[in-house]
Amino acid sequence: MSTWTWPAYVGVVGGVLLFGLLLVPILLFQVRRYGALNGRRLVGAAAVAVYGVALVAYTLLPLPTGDLAAWCAAHGYGSAQLRPLQFVDDIRDATAGEPLSAAIRSPAVLQVVLNVVLFVPWGVIVRRFLGWRLLPAVASAFAASLLIETTQYTGIFGLIPCSYRVGDVDDLLTNTLGGLLGALVAPVVLRWMPQAHDLAAHRGEPRPVTVWRRWLGMLLDAAAFVGLGFVLDVAYRLVLVAAGRPTPTGEDGVDWVLGNAVPLVVVFVWPALVGSGASWGQRAVWLDPGLGGRPRRLLRATVPGGLWGLCGALASVPASWGLSDVAEVARVAAAVLAVVAVVAVPFTRGRRGLSGVVSGAVVRDVRGETRWSAAQSDRPSPSSTP
Template sequence: MSAYVFPPIVSAFFTFIFIALLAVIPYAVLQYRKYGSISKLKVLIVFSFSFYLICAYYLIILPLPSQSFVAHLHTPWMQLVPFNALHYFITNTVFRPLDPSTYVPALKQSAFLQPFFNFMLTVPFGLYLRYFWKLSFKKVVLASFCLSLFFELTQLSGLYFIYPRPYRLFDVDDLILNTLGGTCGYLIEPLFAKLFPPTFSAQL
């Protein structure tokens, strides 16, 4: 699991330096020209949100395999059966509903960790959209679905046809889990907001 998490985050950190120059700094300049001052809080928010999105994107495309490796793959391209991940968890882990001793070991298996990761991937997205940008519930759900669809189409296209075929699976369960993650982020925002002063969001 660490091979799929830490390298993308490290790559995102270095890429973020360039993203800051291309997007965040011009944003700060526009803020200054429009209002005569720069809100450090707003700039920090754009910085952190940009970094999160870059990390999320890299996590769904990295590590990049070689062209020859992908060309010889014979794995499925798509998984279109809803809730297949749940069925796989029940049938391929040590989990037994009537045996509580199997609960914790089952949560450590990849059949649980991978879907859980897909759920958690977009929880910050829902938090950002509600807390910082004040989007409604419906808009957050739609935005979370669109972000997930972008991720899945990126994988289905073989990284925009750079590869001869997909090297990761287009999974309808990922669409469901990512959308639920963003929705959960929206719903827990009131708890998250308590970590900050009441005037924090009002300054936006």
């Protein structure tokens, strides 16, 4: 694989992985910002992730390895290239006496072309996907290129004791040119991409309760349970390190409480007791189970979400507690509950799922309820005069 193509593979693989890691936050952002998911903006976000990783791969990788002092002595650069348009002389010298067909394939020519092409997507993304105006989009390309060249010249700001790539003012110029070209063609190239401000303008409109919205709410609840447990567990271990105390090699009792019991209460129990009684995931996707009375709300929160969280907590009990059989059964039960909860949504009336069947909840779009309530409050009472 050549030095010209391997960063593209890194960009695709790394970008897909990055997009996967950021998928839940992206979905949450879309639902809250636009009022609903937008498939074309989601595709755009995936493209941005791939491009971002590819840009880093092309401009900053590979990094020196091994004995950095020896590497710098053999391969490091002593100064930056600060003469504008030096690439013109480099191309002239490299292609002297060659026919045009050979000259345009010269590495000196291809390097300049790549520097321009590399930043065309930047201009397209910033101008059309992010919605910036032309001059700010070009300025952002200049700033990004300047940051890259500075990073190269300073050896990632001192992490590497030399300039491991040439900091080149011509790269700054050609990158900015690429950003300009991308910004100019962006309205045509991404004409099919809906603008964020247009979508946000309609975010208050009620939408149908779809299977995808219900599944997204469930995914957000599950992510909140796992994510909160992870954060609390890491925080606990950092406190132990800061206090100079040994960290447990496996889970201890405090680990288990912070990583499982606390998230169980915060994610599944607490929401049922406050506000509308909707789970955090349901609130995020503008849904309301429409239940009155805490017993029914707790029942809805318990089946299946709370039971799934409880089974997950039991499956993670420390080995020293001697509950390995219980943990194994809980692990299987958690998987079964998750499958049943997901499968039940499309086969229940109103997409209310297993929790709705058990508790009698009818899931509704909270924005529709708000409009109905506002309309009711604006109506004159029977005794009022016109």
